[in-house]
Amino acid sequence: MGFFDEPFDLTTAAEGRVEGIAKVTGGGKYAAEYKVNGLCHAVLVGSTVAAGTILNINTNNAKQVAGVLGIITHLQKPLVPGMANEEKIKEARFGLPIFHTDKIYFKGQPIALVIAETLEDATYAASLVTAEYKEDTKIVDFNGALASVSLTPAGKDRGDIAALNNAAQTIEAEYNIKAEVHNPMEMHATIAEWIADDKLKLFDKNQGVNNVQRTFAKLFNIPVDNIEVISEFVGGGFGSGLRVWPHALACIMAAKLVKRPVKLMLTRPQMFHSVGYRPASWQKIKLGANADGKFVGIHHQAKNGTSFYENFNEGITRVTRLIYHFDNLKAEAATVPLNLSTPTWMRGPGDCTGDFAIESAIDELSYKLNIDPIDLRMKNLALAKHPDSGLPWSTNYINECIEKGAQMINWKDRKATHSQNVNGDWSIGYGMAVGAWNAGRGTASAGIQMQKDGTLTVQTAMTDIGTGTGISMQNIAHESTGISKSKIKIELGNSNLPPAPSQGGSNGLSSIGGAVVAAVAALKLKLAAYAASQNEAYKNATAADILMSDNGISFKTANNQFISFTSLWEKNKLAILEVEASSGPGTERQKYAFCSSAAHFCKVRVNRKTGKVKIERLVTVSDGGKIISEKAAANQMSGAAVGGIGMALMEEQATDERLGTLVGNDFAGYHFPVNADAPIIEVAFINKPDPNINPQGSKGLGEVGIIGTAAAIANAIYNATGKRLRDLPITPDKVLLG
Amino acid sequence: MLGALAFIPRGVKAFYEEVKNFIVPQKEQLPLTVSINKKSYAIKADTRTTLLDLLREDLNLTGAKKGCDHGQCGACTVHIDGERVLSCLTLAAMVPGKEVTTIEGLANGDKLHPMQEAFIECDGFQCGYCTPGQIMSAVACVKEGHTKSVAEIKEFMSGNLCRCGAYNGIVESIQKVAAK
Ligand code: FES
Numbered sequence: 001m002g003f004f005d006e007p008f009d010l011t012t013a014a015e016g017r018v019e020g021i022a023k024v025t026g027g028g029k030y031a032a033e034y035k036v037n038g039l040c041h042a043v044l045v046g047s048t049v050a051a052g053t054i055l056n057i058n059t060n061n062a063k064q065v066a067g068v069l070g071i072i073t074h075l076q077k078p079l080v081p082g083m084a085n086e087e088k089i090k091e092a093r094f095g096l097p098i099f100h101t102d103k104i105y106f107k108g109q110p111i112a113l114v115i116a117e118t119l120e121d122a123t124y125a126a127s128l129v130t131a132e133y134k135e136d137t138k139i140v141d142f143n144g145a146l147a148s149v150s151l152t153p154a155g156k157d158r159g160d161i162a163a164l165n166n167a168a169q170t171i172e173a174e175y176n177i178k179a180e181v182h183n184p185m186e187m188h189a190t191i192a193e194w195i196a197d198d199k200l201k202l203f204d205k206n207q208g209v210n211n212v213q214r215t216f217a218k219l220f221n222i223p224v225d226n227i228e229v230i231s232e233f234v235g236g237g238f239g240s241g242l243r244v245w246p247h248a249l250a251c252i253m254a255a256k257l258v259k260r261p262v263k264l265m266l267t268r269p270q271m272f273h274s275v276g277y278r279p280a281s282w283q284k285i286k287l288g289a290n291a292d293g294k295f296v297g298i299h300h301q302a303k304n305g306t307s308f309y310e311n312f313n314e315g316i317t318r319v320t321r322l323i324y325h326f327d328n329l330k331a332e333a334a335t336v337p338l339n340l341s342t343p344t345w346m347r348g349p350g351d352c353t354g355d356f357a358i359e360s361a362i363d364e365l366s367y368k369l370n371i372d373p374i375d376l377r378m379k380n381l382a383l384a385k386h387p388d389s390g391l392p393w394s395t396n397y398i399n400e401c402i403e404k405g406a407q408m409i410n411w412k413d414r415k416a417t418h419s420q421n422v423n424g425d426w427s428i429g430y431g432m433a434v435g436a437w438n439a440g441r442g443t444a445s446a447g448i449q450m451q452k453d454g455t456l457t458v459q460t461a462m463t464d465i466g467t468g469t470g471i472s473m474q475n476i477a478h479e480s481t482g483i484s485k486s487k488i489k490i491e492l493g494n495s496n497l498p499p500a501p502s503q504g505g506s507n508g509l510s511s512i513g514g515a516v517v518a519a520v521a522a523l524k525l526k527l528a529a530y531a532a533s534q535n536e537a538y539k540n541a542t543a544a545d546i547l548m549s550d551n552g553i554s555f556k557t558a559n560n561q562f563i564s565f566t567s568l569w570e571k572n573k574l575a576i577l578e579v580e581a582s583s584g585p586g587t588e589r590q591k592y593a594f595c596s597s598a599a600h601f602c603k604v605r606v607n608r609k610t611g612k613v614k615i616e617r618l619v620t621v622s623d624g625g626k627i628i629s630e631k632a633a634a635n636q637m638s639g640a641a642v643g644g645i646g647m648a649l650m651e652e653q654a655t656d657e658r659l660g661t662l663v664g665n666d667f668a669g670y671h672f673p674v675n676a677d678a679p680i681i682e683v684a685f686i687n688k689p690d691p692n693i694n695p696q697g698s699k700g701l702g703e704v705g706i707i708g709t710a711a712a713i714a715n716a717i718y719n720a721t722g723k724r725l726r727d728l729p730i731t732p733d734k735v736l737l738g
Numbered sequence: 739m740l741g742a743l744a745f746i747p748r749g750v751k752a753f754y755e756e757v758k759n760f761i762v763p764q765k766e767q768l769p770l771t772v773s774i775n776k777k778s779y780a781i782k783a784d785t786r787t788t789l790l791d792l793l794r795e796d797l798n799l800t801g802a803k804k805g806c807d808h809g810q811c812g813a814c815t816v817h818i819d820g821e822r823v824l825s826c827l828t829l830a831a832m833v834p835g836k837e838v839t840t841i842e843g844l845a846n847g848d849k850l851h852p853m854q855e856a857f858i859e860c861d862g863f864q865c866g867y868c869t870p871g872q873i874m875s876a877v878a879c880v881k882e883g884h885t886k887s888v889a890e891i892k893e894f895m896s897g898n899l900c901r902c903g904a905y906n907g908i909v910e911s912i913q914k915v916a917a918k
């Protein structure tokens with residue numbers, strides 16, 4: 001790969017993100033903020049029961065409200081061809097067949113949509129819609145329903161876990177984690193406009209415009225290219241935008257019905273049951289080691305909640321196969337259907353949950369073995385190859401993450417027994433845990449438009465959900481062209497631009513980076529081809545031979561044969577030079593395994609009288625390969641750590657079995673960390689490029705930032721108090737009673 | 739009157755549902771003159787319209803964000819007569835005679851407010867959705883003098899949620915401006 005021959009040495013940018021000014025001035029437009037002529041508003045009405053059948057819906061009062069333009073119910077709706085019958089609904093795999101069923105699967109399930117001139121009219125009219133139901137028995141309590149499903153194998157066994165019977169020390173314990181809700185600050189919203197009978201324009205909040213395009217092309221039986229999806233600014237996602245959800249379809253149906261553009265923004269309470277969540281989970285771990293600390297084996301069992309209309313398997317035991325050597329391993333899993341909406345991937349999906357159990361159990365084992373938790377891990381890390389596939393890691397610096405983190409937090413200050421850690425009403429403790437994530441890469445495309453003055457516009461359909469895709473693309477384009485950053489514009493989040501995979505699973509930068517590099521190579525070749533008309537030497541030039549600068553191109557060699565862009569443009573009568581290229585994974589995936597990893601260290605204070613846990617320090621060191629944009633990467637990692645604090649100490653979607661309802665579906669009832677809940681997060685990177693994953697050598701960071709954080713905190717609480725708390729979130733009551 | 743009460747169905751909720759069947763109130767519109775970012779707007783506003791919806795839906799000033807519509811997140815923070823206020827908990831009808839400043843009115847023409855510059859420099863955001871609210875609060879936080887320590891900044895900025903968790907950069911931005 002030619003690109004790697006060049007020095008890839010990014011200096012930390014003093015300037016901010018490409019979209020910085022738009023974000024600090026309020027100029028950036030998020031999905032619900034576009035000015036569209038003739039726009040009207042839609043508001044969803046939710047079911048008031050959790051299970052049953054709709055008998056009738058009364059919309060008479062709602063219709064009387066001035067300004068109401070139309071009401072959609074399952075009885076009265078514009079046709080969605082892809083949901084015309086049971087069979088098609090199954091085929092579509094869309095999830096909830098909104099307005100195409102009289103069945104109620106969860107409380108809040110949309111049963112009607114009111115469309116009106118103003119948001120106030122629509123909101124008021126929606127409050128007047130009533131329905132009668134035939135109620136069925138409902139079940140929303142995950143722990144109550146656990147026993148009703150049995151486990152099945154999750155992947156191949158390794159060896160025989162009967163070996164655990166001979167282990168010197170074993171830990172056998174259960175772990176419960178409450179459901180968590182993504183709750184990006186921007187509520188999901190869609191503006192839908194039918195430009196023609198078969199042409200649709202959407203401003204939509206999502207993490208992948210091409211995915212949205214494909215989904216609705218299928219449902220409405222129209223060509224993919226007839227749908228334009230714009231998601232230039234996305235107010236957070238964390239996984240909630242990786243699927244296309246029913247409210248977006250509802251909005252499109254509404255636009256069809258009233259023949260006008262329609263806006264639908266979910267309310268915050270609706271966000272809790274409309275766009276997925278991390279399901280509640282139960283796990284059981286049996287882990288054993290020899291007296292010297294070498295792991296003998298692990299038995300990992302896991303169950304997670306799902307809905308009655310779809311099966312969502314979290315993949316909780318996947319991470320068990322990733323980080324350590326276990327000669328003997330058995331993993332089993334099951335899903336537990338509930339009268340709730342379908343869960344979905346949320347930051348560090350599956351792994352973050354599974355990792356909490358494993359890393360808690362290893363910590364517990366370290367005390368039993370009387371071995372430092374760091375040493376115990378170091379003895380057992382699978383540093384050479386992926387334990388399952390047997391492929392060598394392309395790179396894996398998880399051990400270096402641990403070493404660096406230990407240094408940063410002064411691990412040597414940690415005292416192994418909690419009685420040594422008392423300080424007045426407070427106890428102080430240290431904990432650590434690691435996390436890893438299979439590092440992926442998808443095929444993505446990027447385009448470049450170049451002007452005579454050397455200005456570049458680099459384009460992709462990929463969205464930037466806040467991860468820094470834009471600034472990273474700019475950095476890569478700058479690094480591979482030599483053109484100043486101020487002359488490189490970035491355009492993204494629009495389905496008219498070159499296609500790219502969704503922004504998720506830590507694959508965004510890994511995928512798009514290669515595409516930008518490929519597009520730059522294509523641009524260099526195109527420039528060389530034009531230059532050849534002025535200078536024969538350029539005839540057989542390869543992209544790797546060519547150097548670009550702000551003003552022109554030349555050869556890398558001493559006799560550089562510089563040609564200015566101005567002369568190139570004038571001689572060849574060029575207007576704009578355009579290239580597009582795609583790039584994706586190749587045979588390296590058969591030769592190597594890829595992972596990102598992280599080590600998290602935490603120092604806590606726990607108040608013995610109130611049970612309050614205060615995170616005093618949180619250190620997170622990660623191996624994400626080459627860091628392309630240091631500030632954005634550090635921001636990702638500290639943000640993920642804040643998410644980890646939420647998971648560990650406060651996030652909990654409670655349910656009420658009697659009413660079949662979610663409890664606390666707003667920010668008063670569902671807490672995630674505010675500024676004062678988090679310390680200044682200390683972030684560091686190993687920052688060594690992975691030479692095989694993609695041209696720029698970056699492995700992706702979004703997930704590993706949160707995988708292991710909760711365990712590090714729980715382990716620190718144990719170190720402080722001697723209380724092993726295995727149920728998340730660890731609220732003060734659990735600390736006091738534990 | 740007493741006779742009518744005899745017909746009240748069981749429970750207040752049921753009664754309310756009954757009433758809704760007889761009276762569907764019509765909306766009222768009020769003529770208002772409001773001053774936003776030193777510009778005066780003569781408008782007719784629905785009496786139910788919040789300042790936030792007035793800004794976002796009617797005036798195309800979408801810098802103030804809707805993150806909850808319940809006064810729980812701070813994304814909609816604006817200044818009214820120089821103090822931070824949640825525009826989702828403020829009715830449009832409450833602001834005539836007062837000066838409203840939104841994020842769009844913070845910069846001086848092309849020249850960004852120092853807090854806006856600091857947020858860019860310190861990367862005080864990721865997705866940017868909470869950012870206008872954070873910046874409006876941050877400007878007020880500095881003015882209020884609640885910047886003596888990291889802990890104090892964190893405390894007085896805790897009404898502005900950031901799900902991306904960009905709190906490191908937010909605190910750093912405020913420290914930077916407060917030090918000036
Ligand atoms: S939108 Fe006003 S506080 Fe959340």
Ligand code: FES
Nearest residue numbers: 864866868900902
């Ligand atoms: S930057 Fe995304 S919510 Fe704060």
